[in-house]
Amino acid sequence: MKINVNALKLSALLLALPLTVNAAQDELVEQGKYLAKLGDCTACHTIDVGQANGGGLPFTTPFGIVYSTNISSDEEFGIGHYSLKDFTDAMRGGVAPKGNLYPAMPYTSYHLLTDQDIEALYRYFMSTKPVKQENRDNDLMFPTNIRMGLKAWNLVNHDSKVFEANADKSEKWNRGSYIVNGLGHCGECHTPRDAMFAMDQSRHFEGELIGGAMASNITPQELNRQGWTKQDLDDVLRKGYSRKGTVFAGMYPVVFHSFSHLTKDDMSAVTSYLLDNDAEVAAKSDIFNGHDKSDPGYALYTGFCAGCHGIDGEGKPNVSPALIANATIDKAAPINTLSVMLNGVEEQRYSHTHGFYAMPSYRDTLDVKQLTELTNYIRKVWTKQPSDLTESQVQDWVDQIEDSIADAAH
């Protein structure tokens, strides 16, 4: 019998082809799954009592309430009917098949994504479990309830261009910038907003009060001044705590759902970008200026804080963070120091062996005079910040914190 070698080769090829295509598709879905974690998509698109990606989480904005939508693969309620182009338009331009999206959806950052990453995300979402959950109507006041207005907003405030590498910087730095500014959408909270509620890029990453706490200034200047090393940033973003303190408020879920999943290389890129330095940075020596028992803040500190944070601010492992070297208290404006005193901090569990207990709220316990004395005292003992804040300054910050509690969209 004569064997047709060419026919054999062809059939082998035909057999192998679907497998290769499938393998490539699977890889894309896997990549999309990782990217979805970087983008923290599920955190906003899932409610406590709902299924993953089913939407429904309310975002209180100054204009009313916006609800996140169902982004599961369900064809009726989710985005299962989207084409790749529809998905790309939503991610880059904030335009979904049904109309413009509110910029609570951070397309204002996601537009930086490459085509390849957008496709990976698309493939991943198309592979997710369909969730039969209807979207909720937003509860916005006039005129923001008219989606047409968003077209005009986008025209003035949105630039949908894809990420462009900075040729003066390393590949690593650029990868970090891509993650942080794109999927990480860090600027959505950490960049102050202008009068149009768009990110004010002239003050990129300089910090913004949101939901009762300050999304900190994370410019390289500030992080380097505070003495963060690459390892400290790696620790705080991966584990939620570090030599330089812990994350709290809105940053806790970000670490939990998103940053803790970064690969080693991506994390290294992120920390290089944030510190604007590819090499490890030397740690600065920790500050402890010693107690001043004659200061009225001393009795407040020993009475209210030392039980958990330690008499010398050394903290307690798995209970509460140290104040020594803590970046939260080392800021020109003590908004976050006041914020944790007023709001407390919810319990944080990162794993079975790592976590922190809740910090109580002192809103009804400490008055402005005491808040001022305590804040000044903490600055005096554990930072180089001036400790001469006045009660009226503190009252102003307290008012700003309280006012910001309702405005918690992104």
Place this chain on the structure above:
Amino acid sequence: MSTIALSINNKAIGPIETSDDIMMIEFLHEHLNMTGTKFGCGVGVCHACTVIVDNEDGTSESVRTCINGVSRFNGKKIRTIEGHAKENEFGEIIKLSPVQETFIENFSFQCGWCTSGFVNETTVLVERLKLMPIHVSEIETVIDKALGDHICRCTGYVKYYQAVKELILATEGLTRS
């Protein structure tokens, strides 16, 4: 060292010299031999160590003594579990407080470790409801909010909550219908 003076269960205590970094529970146990306040977790979670602080404005609050240093209580009026029952002139207990009574009647506790915290928290709640009565339909939510942070390892919570509910309903002026 700090000098501490305060009122505990209507008795003036101090001035007493104590180190700056001791927590209130240690002060009660070691300086005053008042061991009714129990030390559970030591990190502010179980609320077993709760005492009552009576503010000057007539309101009261519950405060955990394991995470609050003695200086927080300097010059304050506080109540501990030792101060609830009525005593005769020889220091013998002649009558329990209504809160203590309801917990006994309902078999709310077993080992009793959490009980002083529950008694203090419930007392604060009942006194608050005297000033600000609630609608009867809110009763369970209000109890849950007040006692929800207290941990009991033995009897569970049903008997505690049941006891508090009974007491609130049976005390005039705490609820409206």
